[in-house]
Amino acid sequence: MEVRFDVTDHDGIPVLAAAGEIDVYTAPRLREQLLHLAHAGHATVVVDLTEVSFIDSTGLGVLVSGLKRFREAGGDLRLVVTQSQILKVLEITGLSSVFSVHDTVTAATADDPA
Amino acid sequence: MSDVVELAIPAKAELLSLARMTVAAIAARADFDFEEIEDLRLAIDELCSRLLHQSGSDPAGTLRLRYHWTAEELEVTCQLDGAERAPADVEDRDLSDRILEALVDAHGDEGSDGAGAHYWLRKRRRMAKPA
Numbered sequence: 478m479e480v481r482f483d484v485t486d487h488d489g490i491p492v493l494a495a496a497g498e499i500d501v502y503t504a505p506r507l508r509e510q511l512l513h514l515a516h517a518g519h520a521t522v523v524v525d526l527t528e529v530s531f532i533d534s535t536g537l538g539v540l541v542s543g544l545k546r547f548r549e550a551g552g553d554l555r556l557v558v559t560q561s562q563i564l565k566v567l568e569i570t571g572l573s574s575v576f577s578v579h580d581t582v583t584a585a586t587a588d589d590p591a
Numbered sequence: 592m593s594d595v596v597e598l599a600i601p602a603k604a605e606l607l608s609l610a611r612m613t614v615a616a617i618a619a620r621a622d623f624d625f626e627e628i629e630d631l632r633l634a635i636d637e638l639c640s641r642l643l644h645q646s647g648s649d650p651a652g653t654l655r656l657r658y659h660w661t662a663e664e665l666e667v668t669c670q671l672d673g674a675e676r677a678p679a680d681v682e683d684r685d686l687s688d689r690i691l692e693a694l695v696d697a698h699g700d701e702g703s704d705g706a707g708a709h710y711w712l713r714k715r716r717r718m719a720k721p722a
Contacts, residue, residue, distance in 0.1 A: 501636075
């Protein structure tokens with residue numbers, strides 16, 4: 478029960494879709510994927526957590542680090558979340574107001590800042 | 592009703608999922624509802640992750656979990672044997688604290704009593720809580 482990643486392009490915005498469980502063991506792989514996208518010169522990325530069944534504080538920490546990096550570069554790291562348990566974890570950690578959270582990839586890629 | 596299950600696993604990150612699976616199975620047996628089971632999976636993961644952070648580069652430790660449940664509540668203690676206690680990695684500790692505060696009724700750190708680092712948590716069944 479590990480984690481898989483798949484990157485697709487949506488009108489120039491990379492969408493990193495994760496599937497599986499993100500914990501202390503698999504979070505480093507999420508970090509690698511985000512660093513790879515940052516090094517490739519992308520300012521904004523979307524992380525699709527629709528198929529993620531579990532995420533803990535280590536995984537959230539990786540997303541927060543990624544958010545800081547992309548925002549410092551003038552971009553953003555947006556999330557797609559539909560699982561109620563993951564929405565709940567974002568709420569209780571206060572991160573739901575830190576991240577731009579969407580329920581579909583289409584909405585996340587269309588969320589252009591004014 | 593009162594039962595105890597003990598689980599000992601090598602203190603390796605890739606085996607943490609076993610601690611989560613075990614608490615899910617026990618919580619289901621103890622009649623916790625689906626959301627509470629998910630809460631417990633995450634809470635146990637947070638406790639064990641703290642111990643793994645503390646074991647640092649020492650892979651020789653053993654993570655010992657003791658799950659004790661009654662009709663009203665489940666209590667889990669996690670202990671790391673055979674590894675020196677190092678200062679906790681504080682990077683994600685704030686997030687971890689908020690998660691535990693929200694998901695369980697009580698949790699704590701008994702400190703090291705010579706037997707290794709030791710954390711515990713307690714969660715009451717929703718149906719067992721006073722209205």
